[in-house]
Amino acid sequence: MIIILQIILFILTAPLLSGLITKIKNNLRMRKGQSIIQPYYNLAKLFSKDEVISETSSWIFRVAPFVVLSSTLVAAILIPVFIFAAPAYQIGDFLVLVFIFALGRFFLALSALDTASSFGGMGASREMFISSLVEPALCMVIFAISLHFGSTDISSFSGMHAITVSSVVSAIALFLIVIAETSRIPIDNQETHLELTMVHEAMVLEYSGRSLALIEVASYVKQMIFFFLIAQLIFPIGLPLGNFTQMFLWIIWCITRIVIIAITVALVEVSLAKMRLFRVADFLGFAFVLGVIATVCAILGV
Amino acid sequence: MLNLLTKNLFLFDPLSLFFLSVIFVVSLPSLIYSFSYLKGEYSAAKITLAQILLLAFVLSMAFVVSVNNCLIFLIFWEIMSLVSYLLVIFDTKHARSVQAGLIYIVMTHTGTAFIIAAFMILHNNAHSFDFFAIKSACQTMPYQTKNIVFLLFLIGFGTKAGIVPLHIWLPYAHPQAPSHISSIMSGVMIKTAIYGIIRFVIFILGVNSSWWGILVLILAVISCLVGVIYALMEHDIKRLLAYHSVENIGIILLGVGLAMFFTSLGLPYLAVFSLIAGLYHLINHAIFKGLLFLCAGSVYKATGTRDIEKLGGLIKKMPQTAAYFLLGAMAISALPPLNGFVSEWLTLQAFFLGAFNVIGGNKLFLGICAAMLALTSGLAAACFVKVFGVTFLAKPRSHYAESAKEVALPMRIGMLILAVLIVIFGLAAVPIIRLLAKVSGSSLGIDISSMSFSLNNLTVTPQIVKDIYLSTPSLALWFALLGIAGFAIYRIFGRGRRVVYKTWDCGYYKIDSRNEYTATAFSKPFRIAFSFFLLPYRKTQKIRESFYHIKSFSYETYTTKVFKKYIYDPVLAIVFKIAKSMRRIQPGSIHLYLGYIFITLLLLIIFMGQL
Numbered sequence: 006m007i008i009i010l011q012i013i014l015f016i017l018t019a020p021l022l023s024g025l026i027t028k029i030k031n032n033l034r035m036r037k038g039q040s041i042i043q044p045y046y047n048l049a050k051l052f053s054k055d056e057v058i059s060e061t062s063s064w065i066f067r068v069a070p071f072v073v074l075s076s077t078l079v080a081a082i083l084i085p086v087f088i089f090a091a092p093a094y095q096i097g098d099f100l101v102l103v104f105i106f107a108l109g110r111f112f113l114a115l116s117a118l119d120t121a122s123s124f125g126g127m128g129a130s131r132e133m134f135i136s137s138l139v140e141p142a143l144c145m146v147i148f149a150i151s152l153h154f155g156s157t158d159i160s161s162f163s164g165m166h167a168i169t170v171s172s173v174v175s176a177i178a179l180f181l182i183v184i185a186e187t188s189r190i191p192i193d194n195q196e197t198h199l200e201l202t203m204v205h206e207a208m209v210l211e212y213s214g215r216s217l218a219l220i221e222v223a224s225y226v227k228q229m230i231f232f233f234l235i236a237q238l239i240f241p242i243g244l245p246l247g248n249f250t251q252m253f254l255w256i257i258w259c260i261t262r263i264v265i266i267a268i269t270v271a272l273v274e275v276s277l278a279k280m281r282l283f284r285v286a287d288f289l290g291f292a293f294v295l296g297v298i299a300t301v302c303a304i305l306g307v
Numbered sequence: 308m309l310n311l312l313t314k315n316l317f318l319f320d321p322l323s324l325f326f327l328s329v330i331f332v333v334s335l336p337s338l339i340y341s342f343s344y345l346k347g348e349y350s351a352a353k354i355t356l357a358q359i360l361l362l363a364f365v366l367s368m369a370f371v372v373s374v375n376n377c378l379i380f381l382i383f384w385e386i387m388s389l390v391s392y393l394l395v396i397f398d399t400k401h402a403r404s405v406q407a408g409l410i411y412i413v414m415t416h417t418g419t420a421f422i423i424a425a426f427m428i429l430h431n432n433a434h435s436f437d438f439f440a441i442k443s444a445c446q447t448m449p450y451q452t453k454n455i456v457f458l459l460f461l462i463g464f465g466t467k468a469g470i471v472p473l474h475i476w477l478p479y480a481h482p483q484a485p486s487h488i489s490s491i492m493s494g495v496m497i498k499t500a501i502y503g504i505i506r507f508v509i510f511i512l513g514v515n516s517s518w519w520g521i522l523v524l525i526l527a528v529i530s531c532l533v534g535v536i537y538a539l540m541e542h543d544i545k546r547l548l549a550y551h552s553v554e555n556i557g558i559i560l561l562g563v564g565l566a567m568f569f570t571s572l573g574l575p576y577l578a579v580f581s582l583i584a585g586l587y588h589l590i591n592h593a594i595f596k597g598l599l600f601l602c603a604g605s606v607y608k609a610t611g612t613r614d615i616e617k618l619g620g621l622i623k624k625m626p627q628t629a630a631y632f633l634l635g636a637m638a639i640s641a642l643p644p645l646n647g648f649v650s651e652w653l654t655l656q657a658f659f660l661g662a663f664n665v666i667g668g669n670k671l672f673l674g675i676c677a678a679m680l681a682l683t684s685g686l687a688a689a690c691f692v693k694v695f696g697v698t699f700l701a702k703p704r705s706h707y708a709e710s711a712k713e714v715a716l717p718m719r720i721g722m723l724i725l726a727v728l729i730v731i732f733g734l735a736a737v738p739i740i741r742l743l744a745k746v747s748g749s750s751l752g753i754d755i756s757s758m759s760f761s762l763n764n765l766t767v768t769p770q771i772v773k774d775i776y777l778s779t780p781s782l783a784l785w786f787a788l789l790g791i792a793g794f795a796i797y798r799i800f801g802r803g804r805r806v807v808y809k810t811w812d813c814g815y816y817k818i819d820s821r822n823e824y825t826a827t828a829f830s831k832p833f834r835i836a837f838s839f840f841l842l843p844y845r846k847t848q849k850i851r852e853s854f855y856h857i858k859s860f861s862y863e864t865y866t867t868k869v870f871k872k873y874i875y876d877p878v879l880a881i882v883f884k885i886a887k888s889m890r891r892i893q894p895g896s897i898h899l900y901l902g903y904i905f906i907t908l909l910l911l912i913i914f915m916g917q918l
Contacts, residue, residue, distance in 0.1 A: 079789060101777060119701060121702045122810045130693075130828065144682075152674070157656070215801035
């Protein structure tokens with residue numbers, strides 16, 4: 006029951022988060038910007054539109070949106086949100102999360118190649134390049150976190166814990182990784198459709214209508230998952246859950262910390278320019294080094 | 308010699324039984340596959356020869372992993388090498404086969420020489436070739452001798468396993484053999500070397516210093532990365548798979564090396580756990596690599612080419628082969644809930660659990676190894692997106708691919724069996740881990756009765772702090788449920804139609820297969836990112852009609868084979884130089900040769916007199 010509740014919560018609130026980031030970005034650029042709930046309008050519109058499927062494509066192209074969505078949602082139920090333990094913690098730990106995201110990405114990249122368009126191939130190539138560099142950094146961060154908290158179980162760091170050097174450095178490294186994983190500036194740009202710069206958008210270029218809507222929902226949810234993980238690391242829940250007021254405060258705190266991260270992401274996106282693709286290796290190498298530093302801190306116990 | 312035969316020659320302990328099952332699990336589907344694969348490729352007489360060789364090959368491997376005596380082991384090891392050599396050069400019409408066979412046989416015999424040397428040292432100590440006699444003698448063996456024997460075994464078996472930098476023969480030999488043989492060679496034969504390492508180093512010699520484990524781990528990490536980076540650059544489908552064997556041997560050795568490392572640190576339960584991970588990946592690799600080679604063989608049979616740049620769109624022509632290849636590709640890329648995922652997760656988990664129990668810098672070392680494993684698995688996923696996408700998806704790039712047809716039934720059955728095994732080994736992880744725990748415990752000589760493996764709660768008492776969870780069946784169930792839910796939402800709420808129309812062509816009138824992304828283009832970011840190791844260079848050639856007009860322009864990119872250029876070529880140059888100077892004493896004069904014989908005889912008589 007709580008699993009279904011959590012999935013619904015993720016699906017319902019994740020687009021709002023994306024809308025919020027866009028709004029903040031636009032305001033920072035002195036624009037009025039679209040409404041926060043614009044992503045919902047977009048999804049509704051996509052659902053009512055016709056869908057064009059490339060004639061060169063095979064069943065991979067048709068199946069990929071469902072694989073992407075279901076793998077992301079499975080990842081979502083591994084995250085503790087309502088209580089300190091994830092609703093479905095028995096099926097996997099932090100490491101499994103990495104492999105689950107890889108499943109969705111694998112199919113999305115294949116579907117991009119399936120359309121015989123050079124945009125798709127380019128997107129797939131770049132996405133797999135970036136993601137393969139993300140993996141060692143992410144693994145190092147997970148290593149540091151699990152060393153620090155004594156387990157690879159995600160619920161091990163979801164409760165109350167002290168903020169230490171190790172957890173802060175891990176959170177920063179995770180933040181860099183999230184920028185790469187959620188295709189944001191300076192790695193990728195969600196707003197562009199220029200062939201020289203797009204990565205994720207190039208992969209999903211041939212998708213339209215309902216399939217595109219599903220993929221969009223999956224990326225919103227994925228972003229939300231990563232934000233939750235960073236929030237747990239850097240802003241642990243420091244409140245007892247006794248009565249109704251405390252419960253209310255706890256919910257407010259949960260929302261606030263996500264919003265803080267959203268603002269940070271928006272600031273990063275507005276203040277930086279997009280990197281060249283081959284600079285990404287340096288960027289993620291930096292994340293990896295931060296992971297190593299976090300590990301050293303965890304070993305030293307600070 | 309007769310004395311040898313009367314004794315009990317065979318050893319069927321859990322380790323041998325495990326390897327026997329690996330051999331037969333891959334060999335049987337390959338045998339079924341071979342019936343129609345060979346048909347049409349070769350003459351009837353040659354097909355019979357191929358089947359006899361296949362049988363001899365499988366039997367020799369079975370004997371290698373089940374004999375109880377070093378001498379007999381060597382004999383079957385040699386038979387295995389020679390028969391596989393004959394299979395590598397089976398396509399004698401290709402000059403490449405002969406060359407590949409030459410590289411293979413030279414390398415494998417170099418390896419065997421090291422193994423023989425190790426056996427001689429062991430025999431010198433134990434005065435017996437029997438495994439158990441040697442094992443008991445090893446307990447009192449001096450520390451230094453043990454180190455030497457370990458290094459000899461590592462080089463000897465490492466050559467057969469294809470550890471970098473001894474991997475050089477693998478990408479030549481494996482692709483040249485007929486595909487079902489490639490599947491056995493890559494899936495099983497190189498695993499006999501892992502058997503050798505586990506049997507002789509862990510079981511008989513006994514690990515006593517931690518640098519053994521560290522050395523194996525470092526070599527394993529290098530093998531992983533080098534294998535997968537070369538695989539990314541490769542566009543010959545079978546050679547690419549051969550490079551992935553180098554990578555996967557690295558992953559298996561990560562488990563084995565960790566087991567050695569933990570044994571020397573006095574962490575027996577973690578050692579058992581790591582060896583489980585290694586063995587699990589071993590059988591998984593046998594299954595999915597077997598399957599992938601069979602699929603590659605089907606592609607070759609249907610199209611007549613192994614160059615993926617000339618393929619494309621095969622998913623429509625060969626839907627079943629494509630589905631099997633996809634399954635194999637997902638397994639090797641460690642995607643849940645298939646078998647490769649389980650064993651890579653176990654290996655990573657072994658690193659993590661180890662890090663909780665070791666101290667100081669060792670923690671960081673394990674963490675970096677784990678991160679390199681993660682990098683390997685990310686690169687492997689990229690590589691298989693490339694292979695599957697370019698070979699099976701989009702439009703055909705040549706007439707080879709256009710005229711392809713689905714392969715015959717026996718070939719599909721062979722592939723189906725292995726595909727089913729991939730799913731089974733992914734979903735039934737827990738019973739398999741329990742079985743492997745017995746194998747692992749008996750090879751390390753550790754009582755495993757206090758270890759428990761419940762359904763999704765992997766508790767390894769008493770050394771693990773917290774429980775860790777992985778349940779592939781429920782993972783698969785949730786994937787299916789949520790996928791179906793997504794599909795239901797798609798059907799119920801979506802109101803638009805589905806229109807099949809051409810791919811967006813930027814307003815041009817026609818896009819064809821020349822507009823598709825190629826494998827070279829796909830791997831370009833990797834070629835640039837790893838250029839410090841790959842040392843890419845290009846050859847351009849302009850054909851001019853006149854000074855002002857270039858008629859055509861050809862452009863080729865290559866990568867430098869670092870190990871061949873900087874290690875093997877200099878060594879070969881020295882060998883040839885020595886051979887050249889040796890030629891001086893062999894000028895072809897019969898009188899001189901008679902003189903040599905006379906001098907030898909004289910020397911022998913003198914030495915005999917002294918004795």
